[in-house]
Amino acid sequence: MSTQLSSAQASTDGLPAAVKAWTRLLRAHAATTRILNARLQAEHGLTINDYEALQVLACAEGGRLKRVELARRLVLTPSGVTRLLEGLEDAGLVARAACQADRRVTYAQVTDAGLAKLREAACGHEGSVQALFEEHLSAKEIEQLAEVLGKVPGGED
Amino acid sequence: MSTQLSSAQASTDGLPAAVKAWTRLLRAHAATTRILNARLQAEHGLTINDYEALQVLACAEGGRLKRVELARRLVLTPSGVTRLLEGLEDAGLVARAACQADRRVTYAQVTDAGLAKLREAACGHEGSVQALFEEHLSAKEIEQLAEVLGKVPGGED
């Protein structure tokens, strides 16, 4: 095999644009989460998903959400949410709240400590995000990225 | 919503564009990987990273790469690559090859079976990817997405 160009050579070029977009999405996600997670973890002891959960809850009516709904918004499975909230509950950042109307559901409720933690972390974290993106992209490109990604599965909310 | 707007309300609106792009990248990645991984797993018994590793190796000179280089391209840690290749080696899709010039390195070498597996999976998988993206985005948007993501960390290769 000289250089593989014959048979199974999946030459990076001939690929459909969608496939190129897809692999770049994969790589970009891996690279950016690694960077941002490390910073967030080091500075505030939160994972990205911890932060995202607090953020989503803080934005919700009354600072609380059914666990199923939180799963949908974070694009996690219900069991993933249970595990994620375990940590946040142990840390006192989120609390359980019952629902009288439907006793199957338990709300996830941000606590005051959770809101405080979020406020504490938000500025630095958003700054990191902004710096990371603006280091590589123009303002227009960032807008484009946000808009296009909003149309893809997971972005509709 | 007359609620929560006071203190820690992180209103989705006022957020910098970069932050919106970032959260959408997170959600889009979660949603698309879940969908595509399930399909790839069911139809060919490969994870996304299995597939990506085979693909990257198949494109490389001689169908092989230093493990460190593979890690860089897949945006994994070296230990992640060791574990990933364990599975592929057990399945006979990748083999180890020594390097005379530097006895620290062991190449990861796609086998014929690996190339066959890749060929077998490629069409269906790329079709899935294409269908998924084209279902939500125009050709132009897909191009934009690929181009912009190429400038972000992890996409430079």
Add this chain to the structure above:
DNA sequence: GGTGTATTATTGAGTGCGCAATCAATGGTA
């Protein structure tokens, strides 16, 4: 030619999450 530093790869321990199974509660149907 021996010493110190950098690089490659692996291993042990631990984490985060998905899948499938399970339990509890709800609501419709007869």
Add this chain to the structure above:
DNA sequence: TACCATTGATTGCGCACTCAATAATACACC
């Protein structure tokens, strides 16, 4: 009222990955 399908949440199990530590080799330097 009894039944059953549906929905919300959790649990056991397993996988894929990271981090930190380790071993082996390479190379520069005097």
